[in-house]
Amino acid sequence: xxxxxxxxxxxxxxxxxxxxxxxxxxxxxxxxxxxxxxxxxxxxxxxxxxxxxxxxxxxxxxxxxxxxxxxxxxxxxxxxxxxxxxxxxxxxxxxxxxxxxxxxxxxxxxxxxxxxxxxxxxxxxxxxxxxxxxxxxxxxxxxxxxxxxxxxxxxxxxxxxxxxxxxxxxxxxxxxxxxxxxxxxxxxxxxxxxxxxxxxxxxxxxxxxxxxxxxxxxxxxxxxxxxxxxxxxxxxxxxxxxxxxxxxxxxxxxxxxxxxxxxxxxxxxxxxxxxxxxxxxxxxxxxxxxxxxxxxxxxxxxxxxxxxxxxxxxxxxxxxxxxxxxxxxxxxxxxxxxxxxxxxxxxxx
Amino acid sequence: xxxxxxxxxxxxxxxxxxxxxxxxxxxxxxxxxxxxxxxxxxxxxxxxxxxxxxxxxxxxxxxxxxxxxxxxxxxxxxxxxxxxxxxxxxxxxxxxxxxxxxxxxxxxxxxxxxxxxxxxxxxxxxxxxxxxxxxxxxxxxxxxxxxxxxxxxxxxxxxxxxxxxxxxxxxxxxxxxxxxxxxxxxxxxxxxxxxxxxxxxxxxxxxxxxxxxxxxxxxxxxxxxxxxxxxxxxx
Numbered sequence: 085x086x087x088x089x090x091x092x093x094x095x096x097x098x099x100x101x102x103x104x105x106x107x108x109x110x111x112x113x114x115x116x117x118x119x120x121x122x123x124x125x126x127x128x129x130x131x132x133x134x135x136x137x138x139x140x141x142x143x144x145x146x147x148x149x150x151x152x153x154x155x156x157x158x159x160x161x162x163x164x165x166x167x168x169x170x171x172x173x174x175x176x177x178x179x180x181x182x183x184x185x186x187x188x189x190x191x192x193x194x195x196x197x198x199x200x201x202x203x204x205x206x207x208x209x210x211x212x213x214x215x216x217x218x219x220x221x222x223x224x225x226x227x228x229x230x231x232x233x234x235x236x237x238x239x240x241x242x243x244x245x246x247x248x249x250x251x252x253x254x255x256x257x258x259x260x261x262x263x264x265x266x267x268x269x270x271x272x273x274x275x276x277x278x279x280x281x282x283x284x285x286x287x288x289x290x291x292x293x294x295x296x297x298x299x300x301x302x303x304x305x306x307x308x309x310x311x312x313x314x315x316x317x318x319x320x321x322x323x324x325x326x327x328x329x330x331x332x333x334x335x336x337x338x339x340x341x342x343x344x345x346x347x348x349x350x351x352x353x354x355x356x357x358x359x360x361x362x363x364x365x366x367x368x369x370x371x372x373x374x375x376x377x378x379x380x381x382x383x384x385x386x387x388x389x390x391x392x393x394x395x396x397x398x399x400x401x402x403x404x405x406x407x408x409x410x411x412x413x414x415x416x417x418x419x420x421x422x423x424x425x426x427x428x429x430x431x432x433x
Numbered sequence: 434x435x436x437x438x439x440x441x442x443x444x445x446x447x448x449x450x451x452x453x454x455x456x457x458x459x460x461x462x463x464x465x466x467x468x469x470x471x472x473x474x475x476x477x478x479x480x481x482x483x484x485x486x487x488x489x490x491x492x493x494x495x496x497x498x499x500x501x502x503x504x505x506x507x508x509x510x511x512x513x514x515x516x517x518x519x520x521x522x523x524x525x526x527x528x529x530x531x532x533x534x535x536x537x538x539x540x541x542x543x544x545x546x547x548x549x550x551x552x553x554x555x556x557x558x559x560x561x562x563x564x565x566x567x568x569x570x571x572x573x574x575x576x577x578x579x580x581x582x583x584x585x586x587x588x589x590x591x592x593x594x595x596x597x598x599x600x601x602x603x604x605x606x607x608x609x610x611x612x613x614x615x616x617x618x619x620x621x622x623x624x625x626x627x628x629x630x631x632x633x634x635x636x637x638x639x640x641x642x643x644x645x646x647x648x649x650x651x652x653x654x655x656x657x658x659x660x661x662x663x664x665x666x667x668x
Contacts, residue, residue, distance in 0.1 A: 123598040125557050125572040132576075142576070144479050144554060145599040205570045304643060304668040309472040309490050311596040311604035313561075 094170055095231040101163045102224040106393060108160050109217050111153045113389035116272045117382035119310060120146025121210065127199040130154070157195055164191040167227070180230050187227065190220045207273050214269030218262070218393050225397040229404045234353075241351040244413040250343050250354070251406045257336035257361070258399045264333055265392050267326045271319065272389075277312040279319035281305075283376040286324060294320050308379075330369055337365045340402075351409075357402040364395040456630040456653040460661035462622045462639050464501040468493035468667040474602045479554045480531035490602075491536045492643050493667060500622020501665055503537040504641045505591060505608040507615035508626070509648060511635030517612045519544035523583070526595065526605060528556050528575070533595065533605030537642070539615040540607055545583045548595070550575035556597045558582065566590040568609070572598075591640055606642060632657075639663040 115121050123146030124130050130138040130151055135158070143151055164187050171184035194216050201209035229235060271279065286292040287302060294317035303314045344351075344358035371388040378384045471489035494502040524546040527534045531552060540546045548558050555576045562568035567588040575582065586593060586609045597603035608615060616624040618639075626637075634652040644665035653659055 119601050120598050122559050122572050123557060125559075125574045131555065131574045142555060145477050146601065147555060147599055202572075205572055301668075307469055307472055307490075307492075309474050310601040311594060 090231040090236070091174060092233070094167075094174060095228060095233075097163075097170065098167055098224065098228040098231050101160070101167050102221065102228050102397075104156070104160050104163060105217075105221045105224050106390065106397075108153070108156045109221060109393045110386055110390045111149070111156050112214070112217060113386035114382060115146075115149045115153050116210070116214070117380070117385040117389075118146060118149055119275055119312070120149050122202060122205070123147045123150045124154070124202065127154075127202045154198075157198065161191045161195055164188055164224070167224075171227070171231075177230075180227070183223065183227055183230070187220070187223050190216065190223060194220055207275065210273035211266075211269050214273060215266050218265050218269075218396050221393050222397050222400040226400055226404055229401055234405075235408065238353075238408075240409055240412040242348045242354070242409060242413070244410065246343075246347045247406055247410045247413060250340065250348065251403065251410060253336065253340045253343060254399065254403045254406060257333065257340055258396070258403060260329060260333040260336050261365075261392075261396050261399055264326060264329045265396060267322060267329060268389070268392060271322050271326065272385075274319060275313050276315050276319050277306070277308060278376060278380045279315050279323045281376065281379070283327075283373050286320075286327075291324060292320055326372075330372060334365050334369060337361050353405055354402075357398065357405060361395065361398055361402060364391060364398060367391055368395055455628055455656050456632055457626070457628045457658045458630060458637065458651065458653065458661060459623070459625040459658070460506070460663065461498075462501045462504040462506065462618050462624065462641070462647075462663040462665060463499040464493060464495050464622075464644070464667055465499070465664050466667035468495070468643075476531060476602075477600065480552075480600055483530040483552065483554075484532075488530075488532060494620065496619075496621035498621065500618070500620070501641065501644070502618050502620045502622060503535075504618040504622070504624070504639050504644075504663070504665065505537055505539055505606075505615065506618065506624045506626070506637065506639045506663070507539065507591070507608060507610050508612060508630070509636040509638040511633050512612045512614065512631075515612065515631070517541065519613065523547050525549060526584075526607065527551050528558075528597070528603065531556075531600050531603060533597075533603055535605065535617065537592070537606050537608070537617050539617060540586070540609055541613055542589055542609055542611050543585050543587055545585045546607075547581045548575070548584055549581045550578060553578045555599055556603070557599055558584075559596050559598055560584065560593060561596065562586065562590055562593045568593060591638075592642065608640070631655075637661060639665065641665045644668060 126132065128135055135154055138151060168184035168188035172181050175181050194213065197209055197213040197216060201213055280286045280292060299315060299317050341358040341362045344354045348354045368391045371384065371391055374384045375388050471492060474488045474490065476484055491503060496502060519541045524538055524540055526538060526546060526548045528549065529551045550556050557572060557574050559572040561570055568586045568590055573582055589610050591608045592606035593609055595605045595607065614626050614630055616626050618624045630653060632653055632655040634650065636648050636650055638646050638648045640646045644667065647663045647665055649661055651659055651661060
């Protein structure tokens with residue numbers, strides 16, 4: 085079988101684009117953490133200027149963060165366009181070419197969502213914008229995997245049954261991680277600051293009261309100097325769901341790691357992914373606690389967003405690798421031939 | 434003998450009493466309890482240059498005799514069905530030294546008021562009314578010193594928050610009601626509603642952003658002068 089060997093430069097460029105996207109997510113996280121997403125009221129212009137000609141002397145206060153976010157986003161948009169074109173022109177794998185096009189349209193959609201969130205003044209669009217950012221990052225990370233040498237020439241290890249079991253666990257962990265990111269984006273884009281100001285307890289209880297008088301008391305106890313929206317009972321439930329979700333996610337990831345360690349100890353790549361994923365979830369747990377203890381300090385909250393995005397991306401890579409090995413086992417090969425379609429996730433015993 | 438509003442209006446028409454009512458409600462709002470300390474505002478470099486003295490939040494501004502400033506006092510009920518026109522100059526919500534001035538003000542529904550940038554730095558003016566009221570959120574840039582933009586709200590709402598996202602510590606509140614009978618307490622907690630309040634029975638509300646709302650019922654004749662005292666508890 086003829087194996088498609090992608091250009092190492094294409095792989096490197098896709099990795100670079102993925103890293104730039106992570107940086108973009110960090111800048112976007114700072115914008116939301118500092119509550120300055122509306123500091124530039126117009127789009128695609130900036131205070132009437134062409135975005136790329138906005139004088140540096142006017143990059144003050146919240147404008148600095150929001151305008152930087154727009155410029156970095158433009159750069160990532162350009163890089164994604166180049167990546168999609170490169171894949172389209174150089175790749176034989178049709179499904180990968182389609183993925184490149186999907187990435188191209190995703191980055192356009194993401195830019196338009198960000199712009200409409202500003203122009204239409206809709207927090208709901210901000211939630212979609214924040215969520216799509218994570219999915220787009222995952223897509224670029226997976227494209228980096230698909231264009232790597234390992235994808236086409238790595239060795240196959242592990243029994244099919246074990247790999248399929250592990251894959252099931254990874255899918256569950258990934259769903260939980262993604263759910264956590266959606267909850268996080270929803271909380272952040274309500275611009276109400278911390279709905280619960282203490283941890284591990286919540287207003288001194290394991291589950292705080294959410295009656296109207298309780299919520300009024302919580303709001304009155306806040307002493308921030310910035311304009312935050314009042315806390316609502318819904319936001320309190322949301323943060324509690326995020327806390328319970330964190331525990332479930334940690335359990336799911338540890339279960340993945342245990343299976344990888346006991347049943348696939350000879351597969352170094354799987355061991356590494358499992359350990360990195362556990363480490364990331366642990367770090368994310370600590371950052372979540374620090375976010376509360378620091379009163380939602382912008383840098384800590386942004387680190388929480390960045391590590392969340394990285395966790396989802398590493399989980400997606402993990403799933404991609406295990407799915408690839410599953411696919412090879414189903415087709416009873418000892419090396420990694422090129423799958424004709426992207427139906428890796430559909431393989432079964 | 435008490436005369437209700439309809440009788441008073443009829444009497445005015447036939448010339449028994451002067452047509453212009455001169456009922457007047459004044460009063461004072463005091464704070465009970467100890468408020469939490471104010472938080473110092475940390476300005477960025479450009480706004481820091483405009484403020485040599487420290488500036489703090491304005492949650493509870495207390496003056497002489499525990500008088501509480503920035504309380505929005507207005508006729509909550511008793512004027513339903515009556516039509517009023519806004520008179521005088523358009524009110525001004527100013528941005529001075531990277532702080533909104535005043536912190537609390539009032540306007541009538543559909544009354545045009547101006548928002549000005551008096552600073553040599555860029556601001557944005559982001560009005561965030563509650564969606565349930567029908568008023569629409571808006572956001573506009575004020576990049577140049579002296580720029581003035583008119584604003585108005587079609588529906589009553591106590592209070593509409595304005596904020597600047599360039600400088601997140603900048604925010605102010607505008608009370609929007611359907612009539613001109615409102616006031617904001619001064620630094621010593623004193624207020625005075627416009628003097629031409631029609632005779633009638635009213636619910637007067639004193640609304641403080643942190644302390645909440647306190648109401649009183651009052652009946653005024655055409656020429657009555659009444660003084661009210663409100664007490665807001667520190668929370």
